[in-house]
Amino acid sequence: MKKLSAQILRDVIKPRPVNSFKGTFGKVTLVGGNQHFGGAIIMATTAAVYSGAGLVTTCTDRLNVGPLHANVPEAMFADFHDQQSLKNLISGVTSVVVGPGLGEDEQSQTILQMVFETIQPEQNLIIDGSAITMMAHQHITQPDAHVIYTPHQMEWQRLSGIKIADQEPAKNREVADQLKATVVLKRHHTQIYLTNGSTYELTIGTPAQAVGGMGDTLAGMVGGFTAQFHDNTDKAVLAAVYAHSAVAEEIAKKQYIVLPHQISHALPEFMARVASGQF
Amino acid sequence: MKKLSAQILRDVIKPRPVNSFKGTFGKVTLVGGNQHFGGAIIMATTAAVYSGAGLVTTCTDRLNVGPLHANVPEAMFADFHDQQSLKNLISGVTSVVVGPGLGEDEQSQTILQMVFETIQPEQNLIIDGSAITMMAHQHITQPDAHVIYTPHQMEWQRLSGIKIADQEPAKNREVADQLKATVVLKRHHTQIYLTNGSTYELTIGTPAQAVGGMGDTLAGMVGGFTAQFHDNTDKAVLAAVYAHSAVAEEIAKKQYIVLPHQISHALPEFMARVASGQF
Amino acid sequence: MKKLSAQILRDVIKPRPVNSFKGTFGKVTLVGGNQHFGGAIIMATTAAVYSGAGLVTTCTDRLNVGPLHANVPEAMFADFHDQQSLKNLISGVTSVVVGPGLGEDEQSQTILQMVFETIQPEQNLIIDGSAITMMAHQHITQPDAHVIYTPHQMEWQRLSGIKIADQEPAKNREVADQLKATVVLKRHHTQIYLTNGSTYELTIGTPAQAVGGMGDTLAGMVGGFTAQFHDNTDKAVLAAVYAHSAVAEEIAKKQYIVLPHQISHALPEFMARVASGQF
């Protein structure tokens, strides 16, 4: 297993081309946030916007549109119960993030299936949280796309069938290979199983990150990075994972805990330091 | 009566274990915020989240979900009129906070009783504000749990039957013993009656704290601290009470009044100083 | 006409008594904010809370409760169409502010009349904006209370019958005496007509204050100051008027315009400097 280093940030986050426009930096559509977990999709959206994706749309429950725009007016909104809107907003975007706060009831399942039916092979599909659990529990088949799972260990157990205590790199790799998907396994030292056979381990991070919503923020960042840095999806995923904890470490120098939204808000300044060689 | 000192902070707020996850730091469910007093439960929730609880859910009136997530997307939401949700969200969490902005009408009473029926002996139950008043006025029996009351003097009069002018330590202690509950009696010098017979007095604090919502913030902090520092509930309560006024004193050096939400927002930085030996 | 000076701040804003609680600092109820002008009552509420009033309640259209609590969770809410709530929330409070964003339609008129019927002689009643216009247009009689009008020149023309060009101090004084009310006439150099016959002129201020919502903020501050510094209502009004422009002047040193909410947010720090002799 390779150790992920700050070099990945420098490989990925480069000065933006002078003659670029928002289309250059990709589009992200995020799907999640039922009536109970609106905060999750808001945090994921904030992460995608502050990561630097060109255009960000959030498909969520109508109940969440007010606080979504109070937090991040830069995002667009659609009601995720409106199947036509959902389809339109998935078609053609660079990256789709599904799962943060989606829930696991019948309506959530319908939405998840609609996403899976619409996604195309060339698109990135980040599958997070309850979307992973529903796939496992409802035996929903993974669609044909560049799939990136971001499970914590229990979600990975549900999806892979490997019990937490048995989640050894070799076993995880086997399932990742079967899935033909990238797996970002969130744990004390997060592991990233790429589809090219490489496995990376994250050795930075802080217990100050052990706060609800931290994973939603990571999923949003993976969405934002894969959209913006679309030339190399693998590297974009690795950079998102590394940046998430690197920013948290910086904040944790002065804080006992790190609020997830604080990581997103710190990204533009952090990424500028990387791009200008100061990190 | 013992004088509470900054030592309690150093006893409680220690560097987080390196290999920890959000489950390590407990779960808090807050119940309150009717259509009039939504701000109270928002302030209590903000306090619980910024204290460092692992997972925080807020059961409140549906009217409040927008501003809740605008203020603190890190919290989850349930409608407190949905009895099944309420039960599920109380079951298994470390600490339940009931009362901030709950109101005193029939619906509030139904919700309070549902909380009391569901709570289990091993759980912490912080009873604040109108929940205390309803218990007194409606003769609602205290449930079997680690109960922590956070009354101001009038609420304590209602609950204990001791008139404000007669609230002497010996009398307060007698009622606290009968209740087998911790009592945080908010007054000029707040007194904490622990169930082990010890009584503490808080000698810090500032009149800049005399602002509506200050008690809601304290209740949320007690929820957050007892969940996160669950090894020793007594010490967690004492530390929450001390930290609340210590942070306020720091802010009051530069402000004529302290807004309750400012205390919560200052907690992560304050707690870092404690954990690293700088306070 | 006397020139208002910074001395008024030092006369009014003193260190808070050590043994005080939120009841010490009065209660304010604000009434306004129809479906079009919700921002006005939010800004007035923010001003009252950040001024340091002990308890603040906002009676407004239900549409505004979300952004109210997103901006200032410290305030409580009631629907101003609920007449019983409105009456209860006016009874017994120190200061009532009516008018910011109230509008002038039939419903606004009903609400205004309900306020006027409920207010008692010993209470402060700040009448602002559309409430002044409705009094003039609908011939609504001023109730028996400590009335403080905060008109701009056109509103004063409507109420007093004195055309803007003719608004000379002697004429204004005559009408103020007839009204037995304090008049804060907002103009280039704001004039304050007290009921004791004294008239003051404000000679500070900045054109950076010429922004919509500035008057709503002043009305909220007059509410907050008269509640908190209730020993001397006249001085509290003068101090609020002076502080409003003194803070604006400080902000305008670095800003081309001053946003009304920025004045409120700066108050706690500004008032601390006054109370500690640094202004």
Next chain:
Amino acid sequence: MKKLSAQILRDVIKPRPVNSFKGTFGKVTLVGGNQHFGGAIIMATTAAVYSGAGLVTTCTDRLNVGPLHANVPEAMFADFHDQQSLKNLISGVTSVVVGPGLGEDEQSQTILQMVFETIQPEQNLIIDGSAITMMAHQHITQPDAHVIYTPHQMEWQRLSGIKIADQEPAKNREVADQLKATVVLKRHHTQIYLTNGSTYELTIGTPAQAVGGMGDTLAGMVGGFTAQFHDNTDKAVLAAVYAHSAVAEEIAKKQYIVLPHQISHALPEFMARVASGQF
């Protein structure tokens, strides 16, 4: 084509006259923000308010009023489906901004036509985003007013019929002359075609601006500047365009991307530097 320089800021943004009031600085009404794109009109409104317009009203979908006031309580609100309100709020204001987040469905079209029917020849009318597209697709005639278009290149293609690859200055000028309108053509180096025959090119700016919502912010600034600096509309437009990128450049020194709302929030401080000769 003339090169736009910082001199335009110094020509336009001067110290405010001492004896001024909010009426001095004009009124802006913004029309846009359907149920999907509420953030767009919120960002445009924020820009108009922070630019320093005297009074700002936002006509949008009712769904957006909460986050509008959470972001910017200084703005007033009307439901854009209420035709009478819409007409009243367009009549008499200095500048109308139509388009940000308006959408392109039948309801959007009805609203656009209502704006066009109500606008008067002496008013400024900024036409942005979907309003431009609807004019092109639905063959809606430009009304008689001081029209300022703010298209990106695809929108300009739709309106002018000139394909992006063929958008040469001479061709653009020809269409601008036919339209008798100012055209702010947003592109790598934005071009401004004034009605007096002059054409300007913006040579500053940064790829950090390539973020969704950047154009909504510019449209709001053009609204705010033309209202406030109404003596010379041409110069006001040029100054808004220049300031938008000058502020972005400053922020981009420390950030990888610039969030649109950050430009608005930075304006009061930036404009103060210009007015005091420090820029």
